[in-house]
Amino acid sequence: MQRIGVFVCWCGSNIAAAVDIETVVQAMKSEPGVVYSTDYQYMCSEAGQGKLKDAVKEHGLTGIVICACSPRMHEATFRNAAKAAGVNPYMVEIANIREQCSWIHRDRAEATAKAVVLSRTAVAKVNLNTPLTPGTSDVVKRALVIGGGIAGLQSALDIAEAGYQVDIVEKQPTIGGKMAQLDKTFPTLDCAACILTPKMVDAAQHENIRIYTYSEVEQVSGFVGNFSVRIRGKARSVKADICSGCGLCMEKCPSKKAKDEFNMGLNNRRAIYIPFAQAIPNVPVIDREQCIKFKTGKCGLCARVCPADAVDFEQQDSIIEERYGAVVLATGFHTLSLEHYDEYQYARQPDVITSLELERIMNAAGPTGGKLLRPSNGKAPKSVVFVQCVGSRDTTGCGKTYCSKICCMYTAKHAMLIREKYPEVDVSVFYIDVRTPGKNFDEFYRRAVEDYGVRYIKGMVGKVVPEKGRLLVRGSDLLDDSQVALEADLVVLASAVEADASAKGLATLLTASIDTNNFYTEAHPKLKPVESPTAGVYLSGVCQGPKDIPETVAQASAAAVKVVGLLSKDKLLSNPCIARADELLCSGCSNCEHVCPYGAVSYIEQELRIHGRNQIRRIAKVNEAICQGCGACTVVCTSGAMDLRGFSNSQIMAEVDALCR
Amino acid sequence: MHNSSCTVKETARKILESGQAERLLGWEQDSSGYNHAPAVFKSAGELDRFIYDRFCGSNLSKLLARLREAEGRTAVLLKACDRESFNLLVREHRIDPEQVHRVDIECSGMVDIEKLRNKGIKGIREITESGDELHISTLYGEKRCRSEEVLLEKCLSCPAVSSADAFDAVGQMEERSSLERYEFWKEALSTCIRCNACRNSCPVCTCEQCIFDNPRSGTAGKASADFFEDQHFHLVRVFHAAGRCTDCGECTRVCPQGIPLYLLNRKVIKDINELYGELSLEDKELGKGALTSFSFQDAHPDIIRKRTGDQ
């Protein structure tokens, strides 16, 4: 029989205000195994921990139940305190009577009753706890960064600078991400390429960085300190090691009808192409869907003109298998597709464009050579209307409920740049609110209004109607309480930021979690903002939530520090809550092996004596160094042969029984 | 492929005489004439008892798991519906394919004696067939009926025999409200007598010790005490069979109470087919089941919320 001590924490008034502490303390006194039950204002304080240690000595406690906040907050604190008092840390259980009780109930009687139930459930579990001892595992001193935008590049550079190896996996043919498509950047209006390309070059030349472009992560197994990853490098159809990047092939390619993704489809590119001049690597890729050789078997002009003989139509995907100690997710974003926003006529009117398209139009290397021209007729516009929050802060269900955070700033940037270069053009902006917190940000926006004469109209646009070759923008002016109709030659929509489509699948692959908008969730929104809840997986850039470049870079460096901290360790303490199969019950079906995300289960032929007879049976064996205690195997094991230490089937049953009592 | 009863028996004889296998798993003539049980034949001489006719519904593949310890190879006769179970058992290492001489036999559908009886046909002595008609000689004279009217439930949607859609009945069930479904199952399962025939005949249920028989599992329960117990047993079994059940139809065939257990299993199969792609156990390379593997094509778990409309 255990000798259990129960400690009920008030958490100041956090718990005590909703739960009658004394009732809980008294109720626990009659629970099986409990020899001591008490309360304290702040159990996590030095004094609270001291109380625990004293009680262990005085009452000879073998098990401890802390009724307090979520185990995510202080489980480690109390385990350490128990250890210091000579009790195995795994003999401690937490009953969460704060997040799961006092914070969510108003009615005191109800909250108190629930606190009692949660506490006795923890007692029921501790009665079946056994002391556990963690082992250790090695740390592979290499990091993987998924996504080669500014976030991924910054994280990789910082990790590499600290002396560790980093691999970047980028699914596009080049690194750079969205920032490479931008023209000038707020708040300083320096050119994006001028500040991004040096970083791209640094990454490409760094001796600790390897870059896999046109590649994707296909499979992940393992755990913090030791992930095994399979990367598929898609066939470029051009041998990267011998291509000199001369570009002759691209000049000769007769297939010219593919939409140029880098220029947001505003012009066409060849089937063999390099996305932009500063692309890294400077090696073309053949778009096999567009290539005439792949479609009809004829052509091959590029191969004929290539002086290096680098074109290879037969090239296969390559598979790279590598081990990593840490993974950084930096998969960035997309802008919301506006095909379905009929009111803005985006799909029908070429002069209704998105802000990212405008970035390309304004860019000297873009489809118009940097001249502001209407896509419909190539003429200069006289009036430009911007619409903010298209698909953002949208509660109608078509768009996103959140604020995309960057649109107010880049719209002010666009408006200002246009007024600066083309003072004769009228510029108006429809907005719901202007949100420009940030260093020098509000000043930036006010400059647009005060110095550049941009007309800001508070209100949403109801409709865009084509009229006599121009566009009539109908909206409301809420401050003036009137309806407005503006004639425009160009309408620019600030479409919402949304997480990359691959985020969901990657989250499943890495057991990292995502929120309802597919942005990766952080381990703690305030205190662990760059860690994912999965140990060894870190978050960098817009994949965690909308943000601008300064914030992205800051977060990327923060994630890098976490990675460096991890890689600087030689060994990690491993979790002792691992699985084990009962050989008499195991039927060797392999289901646990299949479901184990870490590849921890293998099989042995074991001779067993069953009903007085010797039998050779196929039995599951869990590799203790690899098992992470996720418990997937115990769920799939029909006969209940597989059991998890610290969370055994019998412990869980006892908890359920205590809950239902 | 071997069709008629005689050729199947001939094949069995050859296997045993030539020593291709030490023993053969087949069906043994039953005195009633319509309840042939699985049996092991160790020599050609024993084949007098052998039978293969319209009443050999039972699935032999599961018995291979019990013969694992036996010396030498075992030959087994597999109807179309039994083959997938065989594949499952191989995949789950319950049988060693090296130790098995597998013989695929043809089947034109097995007869459900209850359906015959319900047609008032009693005292059966022999059944012959011509076209899609059965000629039944009984103690009370010759009777005839169309074979599809008296086939076992599992044969009605067997691609080898019929073109009916196995999931029609599930679709109809899905259209009912959750309350109606609850009432339906409450009534259907309340007749369960916990004879365990469904589990004992199920090729999925080859656990060394079933949780319902293990006093330490905390879930052992043998009696059909109340509706909770009935539900508990059947729902646990459905979940244990999820992603593994091959729809061989044995549970439904053997249930003395006529409970439509196939509906539960087919609902799971239908969902898996829709969410993860069709179940194929032939695919040895894959090895993994729909519920024990992950691919990017898999439905995201939030599909559950979407499907139940519970946003």
Ligand SMILES: Cc1cc2nc3c(=O)[nH]c(=O)nc-3n(C[C@H](O)[C@H](O)[C@H](O)COP(=O)(O)OP(=O)(O)OC[C@H]3O[C@@H](n4cnc5c(N)ncnc54)[C@H](O)[C@@H]3O)c2cc1C
């Ligand atoms: C119109 C517009 C104007 C803007 N103007 C400014 C500005 O002036 N100033 C400013 O500070 N910010 C601006 N921003 C914001 C800025 O673009 C972002 O903050 C920045 O690009 C975020 O970088 P990132 O690396 O997180 O994401 P991204 O730039 O999206 O990079 C992510 C990278 O990951 C890759 N990737 C995605 N999924 C995978 C996968 N599964 N496997 C491998 N690779 C993958 C992508 O291909 C991409 O290369 C603007 C944004 C827009 C839309």
Ligand code: SF4
């Ligand atoms: S799932 Fe259970 S029975 Fe099957 S191999 Fe694993 S431990 Fe054994």
Ligand code: SF4
């Ligand atoms: S608990 Fe089971 S499934 Fe999870 S890692 Fe350990 S062996 Fe694998």
Ligand code: SF4
């Ligand atoms: S019911 Fe479950 S535990 Fe019992 S034999 Fe079948 S699969 Fe195994």
Ligand code: SF4
């Ligand atoms: S065979 Fe029928 S009666 Fe017997 S346990 Fe199964 S469902 Fe119940």
